[in-house]
Amino acid sequence: MTKFWNTSLSRVSKNKVLIRGYRVEDLMDRCSFGDMIYLSFTGELPAGNEGRILESIVVSSTEHSVMAPSINATRFVASGGVPLQASVAAGLIALGDHHGGAVENCARLLQSAVAAKRGASAIVAHYRESGTRIPGFGHPWHDRDPRTLKLAAQAEAWGLAGPHLELAREIAAELGRVLNIDGAIAGIVSDIGIGWEYGKAFFLISRTVGLAAHHVEETTRERPFRAIAPEDVAYDGPEERDLPAPKPPSPTGG
Amino acid sequence: MTKFWNTSLSRVSKNKVLIRGYRVEDLMDRCSFGDMIYLSFTGELPAGNEGRILESIVVSSTEHSVMAPSINATRFVASGGVPLQASVAAGLIALGDHHGGAVENCARLLQSAVAAKRGASAIVAHYRESGTRIPGFGHPWHDRDPRTLKLAAQAEAWGLAGPHLELAREIAAELGRVLNIDGAIAGIVSDIGIGWEYGKAFFLISRTVGLAAHHVEETTRERPFRAIAPEDVAYDGPEERDLPAPKPPSPTGG
């Protein structure tokens, strides 16, 4: 029977909260947050170390100083005088295709390529031809990003590395660019069976912690209304000018 | 000279606000809001009736009852107890590819087709082949949408209708679907020289009025925390179940 709302995610009734069928109090007793992410996105609890690597993923990306656009967005918004959830939301919106959101695009690429048995050379050739950039490779600062290295090592040690992470590494080699944190997360979550549609979620979950801390730091340490100094702005539009002489009333204009 | 921020939109100094070079107080005296939209998006004031049709466009779309997703979003968010700008923002986020945002995609299509002298038949054939839907055509309720009819009539009467609106109508005829409000706005703003990148802005500007009114209506007429009744939710996930027996410690897990 179909109603306005249909969901398979949870069921709530008086004094009972079931998530994917499990009682929430049982989950609170026995599951890590990584397990919960796995359960929420796949419908089942991990059979192996999947929850552990998800826990490590969300530990890895809470914070990356104020250099990233998401954090700037939250801090500027916080300085306008808004509640914490509003400025955190503003920061999260920034996690688009060029910022963390690359996990989604990279996971989609890896999942479709592995399914179609398409290899790194063909993929790189295709992108080179189209002149677009493959998401998940290259980093402005880090050439040996400690997060990426650790995640890859954990995936190996915990028996989770599979064809998606391998393909990601082959693409990196082919491109001569490092696999970045987005690409590493994309490979790993694909290997543990999570659909690419969830690709942006890991960064969102993790970064919420850091953005909340930046909101509090901004609102407790700084003055309201963070403003850019005029000397940091270059203006290259028209010089000051007068309005044109008024138009005569248009004959067609009624 | 390049600085961290570069802009051609406005320049602000002590007691002076210049927008595209004009003094803001002059604009307040002589320009309509439609004129300001045109100035902001093209860099110049209208030579003819462009500001009038933009004013009509933003008058047309302030409000469409609570049936639309944007309005539902604002009202649910408002019921959580947040400031007006936050719930209005939440509603605006909904104006994506399936909701008002089609103006952008339709304008991009029209502008590239007119530039390339591609006609309605070729366009429709291309979309039919790819199995995707052309944005800007068809409406769930209206087959003679009064907003669309009025905008088209005004564009004609005011000497603004051009090849983009014409192409949009030809596509509608070819498809056998009505030109909807998104498609009409796309055609008209393209004819008056506004780039497709601004396509979503008209609906955003206009709908902000209605969303603000819905926020106030929700927070002054209704009780906090608007909740869906359990009987309006169908659950089709797993039945209540026990957690699996604890796993023995993984030998690879460290």
Add this chain to the structure above:
Amino acid sequence: MTKFWNTSLSRVSKNKVLIRGYRVEDLMDRCSFGDMIYLSFTGELPAGNEGRILESIVVSSTEHSVMAPSINATRFVASGGVPLQASVAAGLIALGDHHGGAVENCARLLQSAVAAKRGASAIVAHYRESGTRIPGFGHPWHDRDPRTLKLAAQAEAWGLAGPHLELAREIAAELGRVLNIDGAIAGIVSDIGIGWEYGKAFFLISRTVGLAAHHVEETTRERPFRAIAPEDVAYDGPEERDLPAPKPPSPTGG
């Protein structure tokens, strides 16, 4: 009869859109956007020049260079690679108590004071005692803000200035601080009969124009992922350190 949704704002049926009872196509023919704002927020069309001053208000505040937090938020978010409505929404969220949102707090103050016949001296004394700042007064750059001066002049010329704007000016005199753009809008909208609950809306509506222009400028002129340079960040947290030695398992921890 009460349903899940109750509204007095508009009614939509097949080929008909009524806003506060008026057919949308009639409004598009005869009303300015300022009239529509008045209609949306009060339920009736203006009897005099109320729509004109609202039009001037929304013309006044579309844009204030990149110096303001709202604009920074939109530009950082846009650089993350997101659709226009999302980055505009992020910027709007910034319009909180310290940024444009002061209109709401100032209008509430003015409306309750006028209703209670409380004068400027009593208000200023009360705030001084509580050590908080009266919203709507003082500006970091402008001591003769052209927007404020023009709005006040228009309100006078158009027969709209009343006790709220007068009280706002008296407070400014008492404080020895200028009436800023927020305070001027607060006084004027209060004088034309708009409830303080709508106070933040005027700035939201207006600024949406400028934020959309900034989104397009950012995404067409600048490279993705706008990052702060490390040398612009001062870090004053703990120096690099090792993790503490692992804790022995807690006897109470189960």
Add this chain to the structure above:
Amino acid sequence: MTKFWNTSLSRVSKNKVLIRGYRVEDLMDRCSFGDMIYLSFTGELPAGNEGRILESIVVSSTEHSVMAPSINATRFVASGGVPLQASVAAGLIALGDHHGGAVENCARLLQSAVAAKRGASAIVAHYRESGTRIPGFGHPWHDRDPRTLKLAAQAEAWGLAGPHLELAREIAAELGRVLNIDGAIAGIVSDIGIGWEYGKAFFLISRTVGLAAHHVEETTRERPFRAIAPEDVAYDGPEERDLPAPKPPSPTGG
């Protein structure tokens, strides 16, 4: 030395990410996500079971069916055709004073009362007098919320329960209302030394998981543009009406 940005949260340099001084790769090896939350918000790693209870808190609140406003907001916004981070952000914005955000207000109350040695009777009397509701008590559905009971039991078992949770229980007894999940979280995070300013963060972090799952469910199972049926909307505004006769030009209007 002060720069535009000042932070004590993290420091990033080439191939190094330090969070509160610790190397991110060390944290990924040894810390749970609950530990990371504690570190982020207090500056230090947990000395005892603080990370465990935070992990349980974020496990507890990922999901509460589609009945809650946050989830409705995300699903309506997702149906508009937007990227995942945008619809999740819209849902998070809903976590205001009446929805999860009560943790902040309740924690502030508990922290100031414990600091001032104010007891439950005085607090309840004060709120009763002012006619406002104490945040964190009462629930529309649950009188024995399994999440609240489990958290309280874990706080006891793990040696974390202290004066804030005790005061929260005394207030509940005095009010004759249950301590709800917001109030329980408020008491516990206060007892482990986290400032009330972070109060909304726990729910934000946790609910991000559920909102992401709802976004994917909405966009993969449902058709775009989720619309309310007209018969679910009651309209009580003015009946259809003609515009008033045009006003003669105003003599004062210029």
